[in-house]
Amino acid sequence: MFVVKTISLPVLAGAAAVxxxxxxxxxxxxxxxxxxxxxxQRIFYFHVPIALxxxxxxxxxxxxxxxxxxxxxxxxxxxxxxxxHQGVIFGSLTLLTGSLWAKISWGVWWAWSDNQLVLFxxxxxxxxxxFMLRYSxxxxxxxxxxxxxxxxxxxxxxxxxxxxxxLSRSFIHPVVFTSHGPQMTGTQFLTFCVSLAxxxxxxxxLYQLELAGKRLDAHLRELRELLA
Amino acid sequence: xxxxxxxSKRFGVKRVFDRVDVxxxxxxxxxxxxxxxxxxxxxxxxxxxxxxPTGGELELPPRESIGYLGHEPxxxxxLTPLENLQLFGRLYRVPERRExxxxxxxxxxxxxxxxxxxxxxxxxxxxxxxxxxxxxxxPSLLVLDEPFNAxxxxxxxxxxxxxxxxxxxxxxxxxxDPERVEHLATDRLAFA
Amino acid sequence: xxxxxxxxxxxxxxxLLELRAKETVPAMLLFVLSTLTVFHFALPRGTGHxxxxxxxxxxxxxxxxxxxxxxxxxxxxxxLMDALVLAPADRSAIWxxxxxxxxxxxxxxxxxxxxxxxxxxxxxxxxxxxxxxxxDVGICAVGTLTGAMAVAGRARELILPLLFLPLAIPVVVGGxxxxxxxxxxxxxxxxxxxxxxxxxxxxxxxxxxxET
Numbered sequence: 001m002f003v004v005k006t007i008s009l010p011v012l013a014g015a016a017a018v019x020x021x022x023x024x025x026x027x028x029x030x031x032x033x034x035x036x037x038x039x040x041q042r043i044f045y046f047h048v049p050i051a052l053x054x055x056x057x058x059x060x061x062x063x064x065x066x067x068x069x070x071x072x073x074x075x076x077x078x079x080x081x082x083x084x085h086q087g088v089i090f091g092s093l094t095l096l097t098g099s100l101w102a103k104i105s106w107g108v109w110w111a112w113s114d115n116q117l118v119l120f121x122x123x124x125x126x127x128x129x130x131f132m133l134r135y136s137x138x139x140x141x142x143x144x145x146x147x148x149x150x151x152x153x154x155x156x157x158x159x160x161x162x163x164x165x166x167l168s169r170s171f172i173h174p175v176v177f178t179s180h181g182p183q184m185t186g187t188q189f190l191t192f193c194v195s196l197a198x199x200x201x202x203x204x205x206l207y208q209l210e211l212a213g214k215r216l217d218a219h220l221r222e223l224r225e226l227l228a
Numbered sequence: 229x230x231x232x233x234x235x236s237k238r239f240g241v242k243r244v245f246d247r248v249d250v251x252x253x254x255x256x257x258x259x260x261x262x263x264x265x266x267x268x269x270x271x272x273x274x275x276x277x278x279x280x281p282t283g284g285e286l287e288l289p290p291r292e293s294i295g296y297l298g299h300e301p302x303x304x305x306x307l308t309p310l311e312n313l314q315l316f317g318r319l320y321r322v323p324e325r326r327e328x329x330x331x332x333x334x335x336x337x338x339x340x341x342x343x344x345x346x347x348x349x350x351x352x353x354x355x356x357x358x359x360x361x362x363x364x365x366x367p368s369l370l371v372l373d374e375p376f377n378a379x380x381x382x383x384x385x386x387x388x389x390x391x392x393x394x395x396x397x398x399x400x401x402x403x404x405d406p407e408r409v410e411h412l413a414t415d416r417l418a419f420a
Numbered sequence: 421x422x423x424x425x426x427x428x429x430x431x432x433x434x435x436l437l438e439l440r441a442k443e444t445v446p447a448m449l450l451f452v453l454s455t456l457t458v459f460h461f462a463l464p465r466g467t468g469h470x471x472x473x474x475x476x477x478x479x480x481x482x483x484x485x486x487x488x489x490x491x492x493x494x495x496x497x498x499x500l501m502d503a504l505v506l507a508p509a510d511r512s513a514i515w516x517x518x519x520x521x522x523x524x525x526x527x528x529x530x531x532x533x534x535x536x537x538x539x540x541x542x543x544x545x546x547x548x549x550x551x552x553x554x555x556d557v558g559i560c561a562v563g564t565l566t567g568a569m570a571v572a573g574r575a576r577e578l579i580l581p582l583l584f585l586p587l588a589i590p591v592v593v594g595g596x597x598x599x600x601x602x603x604x605x606x607x608x609x610x611x612x613x614x615x616x617x618x619x620x621x622x623x624x625x626x627x628x629x630x631e632t
Contacts, residue, residue, distance in 0.1 A: 069624075069627050122586055122589055123586075125585070125586045126586035126587070128582075129579075129582040129583045129586060132575070132579055132582050132583075133569060133570075133573065133579065133583060136570075136573030136574045136575040136576075136579050137572055137573035137574070138239060138240065139239075139240045140239060140240070140631070141279075141280045141631050141632065142572060142631045145627040145628065145630070145631075146569045146572065146627075146628055148627065149565075149569075149624040149627050149628050150569065150583070152620065152624065153562075153565075153587065153617075153620065153624075156616060156617065156620055157586070157587060157590075160590050160612075160613060160616060160617075161589065161590055163590070163609065163612075164589065164590035164593040164594065164609065165593070167593055167594070167597055167605070167606060167609060168593045168596075168597065221240075221241050224241070225238070225241060225243055228243075273502075276506065277506065277632065278502055278505065278506065278631060278632075279631045279632065280631055280632040290508070291506060291507065291508045292508040294506065296502070296503075296506055298499060298502060299499075300498060300499045302498070302499060302500055302502060302503040303498075303500075304433070304437065304494060304498070304500065305494075305498065306436070306437050306440040306441055306494070307433070307436060307437070307440075311433075311436065314429075315429055315430070315433050316503070316507070318425060318426065318429040319426060319429065319430075319504070319507035319508070319509045320507055320508060320509075321422065321508065345440070361503070
């Protein structure tokens with residue numbers, strides 16, 4: 001994402017569009033059809049890249065949060081907030097696609113046995129609380145500091161939760177579905193990688209877009225203030 | 229001691245103060261005046277190191293040299309004066325705590341009630357205890373927001389004496405009733 | 421050492437405040453007993469021991485929440501956080517002192533809750549007690565930090581559960597697993613949780629309470 005700053009927004013958006021088109025083409029026409037699940041298995045090529053992209057967004061948000069607390073560059077708080085906001089959006093999509101896949105594959109709307117999905121639910125709840133925290137405090141250094149600390153807690157929660165969920169399997173859920181994440185063949189791997197690249201490009205575009213919008217808002221407010 | 233250049237403070241869109249320059253050294257008495265809600269309290273919080281300014285440069289002495297009295301006396305109501313001062317004495321590493329606490333309580337007329345809960349006090353007595361707390365660690369910079377608040381005539385006189393005695397230190401005092409301390413002031417800052 | 425003396429003075433203050441006010445601990449005691457009673461009616465006949473244990477953990481987490489919601493009230497209501505933050509003492513001492521105090525309150529509530537659970541439902545073994553003790557540390561560490569965050573904003577009591585519960589999920593997993601006898605690694609996991617989040621909370625509390 002460090003490259004993102006030097007690339008202008010229209011270029012980024014263009015790249016994302018191209019990658020997305022390519023990914024969709026590959027997913028529906030190039031990748032082999034799964035013998036067991038058929039067409040519905042293709043949702044895997046959306047679900048997992050979206051999930052990984054959400055993680056990337058949360059990690060970027062946590063990095064900006066750490067920077068904010070450590071070196072205090074101006075604007076780090078806003079960048080952290082936007083990254084986490086995007087992470088929650090991609091996170092919701094993860095939950096949605098995961099749920100769809102569970103319905104199509106196993107006939108249930110939710111699968112507790114899917115560790116990845118459960119982890120996302122916990123994180124989703126956590127980061128939604130992040131927004132509640134931001135809304136409950138007036139803008140200022142206090143809110144920025146607290147948000148940053150909470151973002152750091154989030155990133156630590158990811159591995160700890162994952163461990164907890166795996167541990168919980170042994171006494172809560174005896175039923176085990178065959179897990180996804182198959183050993184990928186060459187064509188599958190290519191499709192997966194292109195899809196992942198497309199999602200990351202989409203994240204970068206949306207991130208820059210929202211950031212630009214929020215910065216513009218801030219400038220406008222400052223101008224109004226000066227004129228008042 | 230304390231120097232501030234081009235200080236500004238905003239809460240979101242609302243601008244509280246702008247382009248404030250302050251310089252205070254030992255022996256100075258900065259009198260900050262202005263009506264309620266004009267931003268005095270916010271400025272004093274910034275000068276005490278409690279809030280960061282939105283813009284400008286600020287140089288402050290270390291925390292152990294600053295004494296701050298806010299709008300509230302900042303004492304625990306469920307504790308006694310003795311317990312309050314012992315706590316802050318510990319946190320501020322005050323040497324010979326017991327003697328100093330006793331001396332302050334006596335001076336401000338609180339020795340007889342030192343074992344009573346602060347919640348039972350009048351607002352004026354709580355203010356006196358707040359003053360004890362501020363003076364406990366002998367700060368070189370005192371930032372006092374409306375220190376005469378709620379004090380009766382005797383208490384106000386005590387404070388007058390105290391402020392005169394402290395003239396060798398650096399003082400920043402906000403009040404909406406400046407005539408009382410006008411004669412002590414070396415500098416003035418007026419909020420509109 | 422100065423740091424420990426500060427923590428001691430602050431913890432003593434918190435315990436004194438509760439001793440005088442006598443609000444939080446009685447409320448926690450009554451809450452946990454009422455909750456366990458509700459659970460009796462909520463569990464259908466033939467429910468296993470493990471299900472009941474799960475509900476014990478739910479009761480403990482929510483009782484802790486009750487205590488944590490009150491933890492910073494004196495500081496925020498009387499503006500005293502300013503006075504504590506201004507002192508030259510390390511801000512993390514404020515956190516540690518609060519954690520010790522809330523631990524004490526929670527421990528007191530559990531001294532009543534665990535025997536009550538044993539009487540209402542089924543026995544408590546040593547593993548469960550160990551798990552509760554370890555979980556308490558993590559709950560108080562994380563809860564005190566999020567409590568300070570919650571109390572800084574507008575929605576206070578509303579927001580603390582939202583901030584706290586996702587972080588409490590791993591604790592519940594560790595706790596239920598350990599008390600259900602699913603293996604010593606659950607206790608190990610609780611130790612890991614306590615170490616990781618305790619350290620993070622201790623190091624980051626400074627930033628939660630200072631506006632500069």
